[in-house]
Amino acid sequence: MATTHTHSAARLMMAPSVILLFAWMAVPLGMTIYFSFLRYNLLMPGMEEYTGFLNYQYFLTDPAFFAALTNTLLLVGGVLAITIVGGIAFALLLDQPIFGQGIVRILVIAPFFVMPTVSALVWKNMFMNPVNGLFAWISRSLGFAPVDFLASIPLLSIIIIVAWQWLPFATLIMLTALQSLDEEQKDAAEMDGAGAVSRFIYIVLPHMARAITVVILIETIFLLSVFAEILVTTNGGPGTASTNLTYLVYAQALLQFDIGGASAGGIVAVILANIVAIFLVRLIGKNLEA
Amino acid sequence: MGSITLRNVSKVFGEAKVIPSIDLDIEDGEFVVFVGPSGCGKSTLLRLIAGLEDVSGGEIVIDGKPATDAPPARRGLAMVFQSYALYPHMSVRSNIAFPLKMAGMDKAEIDRKVADAAKVLNLTDYLERKPRQLSGGQRQRVAIGRAIVRQPKAFLFDEPLSNLDAALRVNMRLEISELHQQLQTTMIYVTHDQVEAMTMADKIVVLNKGRIEQVGSPLDLYRKPANLFVAGFIGSPKMNLIEGEYAQAQGAKTVGIRPEHMSLSHDSGSWAGTVTIAEHLGSDTFMHIDVDGIGTVTARADGDFACRHGDRVYMTPDQNRLYRFDEKGLAL
Numbered sequence: 001m002a003t004t005h006t007h008s009a010a011r012l013m014m015a016p017s018v019i020l021l022f023a024w025m026a027v028p029l030g031m032t033i034y035f036s037f038l039r040y041n042l043l044m045p046g047m048e049e050y051t052g053f054l055n056y057q058y059f060l061t062d063p064a065f066f067a068a069l070t071n072t073l074l075l076v077g078g079v080l081a082i083t084i085v086g087g088i089a090f091a092l093l094l095d096q097p098i099f100g101q102g103i104v105r106i107l108v109i110a111p112f113f114v115m116p117t118v119s120a121l122v123w124k125n126m127f128m129n130p131v132n133g134l135f136a137w138i139s140r141s142l143g144f145a146p147v148d149f150l151a152s153i154p155l156l157s158i159i160i161i162v163a164w165q166w167l168p169f170a171t172l173i174m175l176t177a178l179q180s181l182d183e184e185q186k187d188a189a190e191m192d193g194a195g196a197v198s199r200f201i202y203i204v205l206p207h208m209a210r211a212i213t214v215v216i217l218i219e220t221i222f223l224l225s226v227f228a229e230i231l232v233t234t235n236g237g238p239g240t241a242s243t244n245l246t247y248l249v250y251a252q253a254l255l256q257f258d259i260g261g262a263s264a265g266g267i268v269a270v271i272l273a274n275i276v277a278i279f280l281v282r283l284i285g286k287n288l289e290a
Numbered sequence: 291m292g293s294i295t296l297r298n299v300s301k302v303f304g305e306a307k308v309i310p311s312i313d314l315d316i317e318d319g320e321f322v323v324f325v326g327p328s329g330c331g332k333s334t335l336l337r338l339i340a341g342l343e344d345v346s347g348g349e350i351v352i353d354g355k356p357a358t359d360a361p362p363a364r365r366g367l368a369m370v371f372q373s374y375a376l377y378p379h380m381s382v383r384s385n386i387a388f389p390l391k392m393a394g395m396d397k398a399e400i401d402r403k404v405a406d407a408a409k410v411l412n413l414t415d416y417l418e419r420k421p422r423q424l425s426g427g428q429r430q431r432v433a434i435g436r437a438i439v440r441q442p443k444a445f446l447f448d449e450p451l452s453n454l455d456a457a458l459r460v461n462m463r464l465e466i467s468e469l470h471q472q473l474q475t476t477m478i479y480v481t482h483d484q485v486e487a488m489t490m491a492d493k494i495v496v497l498n499k500g501r502i503e504q505v506g507s508p509l510d511l512y513r514k515p516a517n518l519f520v521a522g523f524i525g526s527p528k529m530n531l532i533e534g535e536y537a538q539a540q541g542a543k544t545v546g547i548r549p550e551h552m553s554l555s556h557d558s559g560s561w562a563g564t565v566t567i568a569e570h571l572g573s574d575t576f577m578h579i580d581v582d583g584i585g586t587v588t589a590r591a592d593g594d595f596a597c598r599h600g601d602r603v604y605m606t607p608d609q610n611r612l613y614r615f616d617e618k619g620l621a622l
């Protein structure tokens with residue numbers, strides 16, 4: 001009896017936060033689904049009417065949609081590849097005892113604290129600018145023609161900017177994992193005749209599998225919704241060369257004032273995110289089990 | 291095969307001189323135990339021999355060949371660690387096979403050797419399990435298995451039993467001794483437990499503050515301790531060390547008498563005292579006795595000797611087994 005009481009009391013106590021959280025998620029989602037079935041354009045207020053799946057049809061057959069889908073996946077994949085490999089490399093370096101270790105570690109973490117718009121602007125104006133940028137100056141002083149990064153390779157430029165922001169996060173997680181590796185295991189591997197490379201492959205990497213999984217899952221969640229960097233640098237262009245799903249939805253809603261179409265796009269994005277999530281959890285989720 | 295020689299070996303960590311200078315000869319096939327209190331440098335010495343730490347000075351010769359600058363893998367030694375250091379993501383089979391795989395041995399040969407080692411150590415049924423699914427004793431055996439497959443010149447054990455419970459520890463002690471009888475390979479064993487040292491060793495090296503206090507067979511150390519430190523460290527319970535008038539009367543700064551070398555009586559003896567604590571173990575009784583004019587003394591009596599807290603007892607130290615030490619703590 002006592003436990004039954006405790007259970008119902010606990011449920012009662014938890015109810016407000018559960019209801020609040022649920023409402024927070026369900027109401028916007030419900031409204032988005034509702035809007036996605038309306039012909040709802042801000043330029044024609046008061047003319048909303050039910051259109052069935054027409055919004056979805058337009059959104060999914062829009063050539064920009066496929067460009068955006070490819071860009072989204074390339075962006076996520078590219079940044080993940082750079083941050084995982086780079087993060088492991090940096091973590092291995094930072095794990096070595098060096099002079100001024102504390103300061104170096106803070107410097108490495110720093111990019112994570114810079115807000116996305118600021119770092120995108122810094123990259124755009126100070127590094128990638130074809131006239132005043134550092135990269136342009138380097139290539140000119142070596143006798144090459146400067147590359148106009150954001151015009152000729154916009155998606156790659158954005159991948160570089162976003163990877164720069166997320167590298168510290170990956171490094172931090174990897175470094176923690178690396179430091180929790182038992183010294184005696186490394187010693188044992190050394191006694192067993194494993195060289196530095198074998199030790200890394202057979203001992204260090206398997207030990208870091210869980211950390212790598214965490215980095216992939218968390219970064220994927222955030223990278224699917226990269227927006228500020230695109231808005232500040234390329235505005236999704238040239239054409240749709242650097243438009244991802246998030247930016248496409250924004251353009252639909254606030255540049256073309258098509259709330260119905262944007263809502264349909266939002267729902268499509270949610271479904272795609274879930275597909276990616278299921279795929280990831282199936283693929284690497286077992287690493288998280290103890 | 292597996293003789294190891296240390297000449298003037300020293301180790302310095304920054305400012306701290308962990309090992310000032312050590313000379314030591316280990317014969318082939320010997321079971322040598324490094325024993326000493328924690329922080330005496332015994333583990334460091336083992337790691338120097340293994341090659342996991344670089345020596346600051348001196349030289350190490352293994353099997354007649356200079357090994358001072360050789361990397362650990364080249365020295366042909368195998369080590370069993372305190373935490374076992376098994377690779378958690380590998381099965382028992384892969385753990386044992388790892389050193390062979392690193393040596394580039396072919397698959398069939400590896401399988402055969404792993405199977406042999408597993409049979410010797412009773413691990414055949416566990417080969418597909420992960421280390422976390424094993425008990426402490428089994429993990430210990432896997433660690434030993436990983437060491438024996440390589441057929442090393444010598445085994446190094448770094449406090450391998452300290453994570454096991456008391457009953458298992460006694461068992462594993464026997465197993466390691468049996469293994470030594472079977473393989474006849476040099477073994478170096480580090481422990482802070484003098485019981486392990488006494489029961490397993492052919493030769494004990496007593497270390498204190500990075501210096502060798504004495505080297506000898508277990509009974510040598512027990513019967514003829516070279517100094518106060520060894521006298522106090524070897525033997526359980528500890529030797530009673532008595533200073534003051536009684537010692538001066540014997541012509542020494544300190545006099546040592548082991549608890550088992552005193553005869554106890556209820557009515558007569560050269561010392562009289564009051565029992566403060568009596569520990570009845572069944573076979574023996576250990577008594578802490580407050581002796582008039584001397585201080586607290588530990589004595590061993592037969593398990594049948596009746597006594598309890600507060601009793602008056604008399605005891606007579608065996609004059610032939612009295613140890614005398616001078617001002618520097620050296621035996622006279």
